[in-house]
Amino acid sequence: MTYHDTRTQALTLLGGATMLLAAGLAARRAPRTAAGRHGRTRRRAEPPRRKVVVVGAGFGGLQAALTLARRRDIDLTLIDGHNHHLFQPLLYQVATAALSPADIASPVRGIIPASDRTRVLMATVTGVDTPARRVLTDAGAVPYDELIIATGSQPSYFGHDAWAKAAPGLKTLDDALALRRSIFEAFEKASVAGDAAEQARLLTFVLIGAGPTGVEMAGSIAELARDLLAHDYDMGQRRARIVLIEAGPRVLEAFAPDLSNDAARALNGLGVEIRTGTRVTGIETGLVHLHDESIAAGTVIWAAGTDATPVAKWLGVAPGHGGRVAVDAGLRVPGLDGVSVIGDAALAVGADGKPLPGLAPVAKQQGHYVARAILRRLRGRHAPGPFAYRDYGTLATIGRNKAVAEFGPVHLTGRPAWLMWAVAHIFFLISFRNKVMVSTQWAFAYATHQRANRLIIARGDQPPVAKPGYSVIPPSTNSVAPVT
Numbered sequence: 001m002t003y004h005d006t007r008t009q010a011l012t013l014l015g016g017a018t019m020l021l022a023a024g025l026a027a028r029r030a031p032r033t034a035a036g037r038h039g040r041t042r043r044r045a046e047p048p049r050r051k052v053v054v055v056g057a058g059f060g061g062l063q064a065a066l067t068l069a070r071r072r073d074i075d076l077t078l079i080d081g082h083n084h085h086l087f088q089p090l091l092y093q094v095a096t097a098a099l100s101p102a103d104i105a106s107p108v109r110g111i112i113p114a115s116d117r118t119r120v121l122m123a124t125v126t127g128v129d130t131p132a133r134r135v136l137t138d139a140g141a142v143p144y145d146e147l148i149i150a151t152g153s154q155p156s157y158f159g160h161d162a163w164a165k166a167a168p169g170l171k172t173l174d175d176a177l178a179l180r181r182s183i184f185e186a187f188e189k190a191s192v193a194g195d196a197a198e199q200a201r202l203l204t205f206v207l208i209g210a211g212p213t214g215v216e217m218a219g220s221i222a223e224l225a226r227d228l229l230a231h232d233y234d235m236g237q238r239r240a241r242i243v244l245i246e247a248g249p250r251v252l253e254a255f256a257p258d259l260s261n262d263a264a265r266a267l268n269g270l271g272v273e274i275r276t277g278t279r280v281t282g283i284e285t286g287l288v289h290l291h292d293e294s295i296a297a298g299t300v301i302w303a304a305g306t307d308a309t310p311v312a313k314w315l316g317v318a319p320g321h322g323g324r325v326a327v328d329a330g331l332r333v334p335g336l337d338g339v340s341v342i343g344d345a346a347l348a349v350g351a352d353g354k355p356l357p358g359l360a361p362v363a364k365q366q367g368h369y370v371a372r373a374i375l376r377r378l379r380g381r382h383a384p385g386p387f388a389y390r391d392y393g394t395l396a397t398i399g400r401n402k403a404v405a406e407f408g409p410v411h412l413t414g415r416p417a418w419l420m421w422a423v424a425h426i427f428f429l430i431s432f433r434n435k436v437m438v439s440t441q442w443a444f445a446y447a448t449h450q451r452a453n454r455l456i457i458a459r460g461d462q463p464p465v466a467k468p469g470y471s472v473i474p475p476s477t478n479s480v481a482p483v484t
Ligand SMILES: Cc1cc2nc3c(=O)[nH]c(=O)nc-3n(C[C@H](O)[C@H](O)[C@H](O)COP(=O)(O)OP(=O)(O)OC[C@H]3O[C@@H](n4cnc5c(N)ncnc54)[C@H](O)[C@@H]3O)c2cc1C
Pocket: 055, 056, 057, 058, 059, 060, 061, 079, 080, 081, 082, 084, 085, 086, 088, 089, 090, 091, 092, 123, 124, 125, 126, 150, 151, 152, 153, 170, 171, 212, 213, 309, 342, 343, 344, 345, 358, 359, 360, 361, 363
């Protein structure tokens, strides 16, 4: 026997042993059948599965998907244009270098693992073919029996879309990183600007809209600027100017007047100029026009309003206030069988007859409700009663040890409200890792006054990176093959 023969025999034996081992493992993993040890091939009859498609892995969609995942009678597909769930309430902390992107976002596949009944699809929805019951995406069409749409909202410029370039909004991680770059580049440029007027312009930050996002952002930029000018730069007595513009009569209008006054006092204490009752009449790069003056600014941020994503257009229904889709008491779209819309995209009415606000807890409770309703219908049980939102209170922070909290008649301010705000946000973060990371970063920043994420890591003049592997299918092209 030659060396070659011996080696071939050894390899054959090894191959055979590996195959036996693999076959053994496969047999152990094979699904059990009703035949059992008698060797019959009859399978236990599986209940018919309903195809449920959830669009959007934000607060509402993710909650619905978590309730429906791995149910034996449901084939679940969760579609999102991003591969992560984002905790938007802390986006402003990424923009102001207090946190990093991975602290407030979690990969969807890590939260909803794939299985034979659950699938995650990263794709952008472009329409819904309701007669054929298919969701149209840039990766193909996805058939559904039940559809839950939770695609949220987008910044609205009240018909002045041209302002978007000069005054970006804050909605995604890309927005937060672009804003962080813009803020830190402003300080770098100001530090070498020869002209005092140009230096002052670069260090002027204008925020439009004094709701929670505008207020939190203004407070955070004010604290950041104070710390940067004290420790990172040598610009003499130069101070940053932060202007918060609001068309309404007070900041944080959704809060009770005493809390709104307290927030205004706290902002003034940080040096923020508040202009209430002031309308923006025009925005161009580096310049914000008001009724009677123009403000030259290095950074302009839009936090004045949002509209729903174009769900009404996809469904062919008339949009309600803010582009939202009007839904009935069960959060279903009247006239469209099997379609529910939840969260910021839905116009649902509360017990007081007013539209429910665009808040994370509303979306989460609605996600849980529609998922339970689908399960009940599927199992032949009565439909649940009408959706009722449970309001556990609202919080907004202004800065270190400064926040406001409203729990019905109970109003808190200062450090107690700030501690409640911090604990609530850590509690509602989606993953254990994020809870640990955010608590650690906050504790470090509290003790040292330092923000570790002061990085300029991408330049604004770089072209956007195309999403690989996808070509956009126009909504009119309805004949794409189902994704299998
Ligand atoms: C900066 C900021 C701060 C906020 N602060 C607070 C706060 O402090 N407290 C509070 O309660 N609420 C806050 N909100 C509001 C809260 O985040 C929203 O009410 C909530 O996210 C709505 O949930 P949703 O499920 O409707 O949509 P979202 O959570 O926005 O999720 C929508 C999902 O749909 C996906 N999507 C959108 N379009 C498409 C498409 N065409 N195809 C595929 N996927 C798509 C998106 O990628 C996203 O994952 C804040 C919002 C922002 C922007």
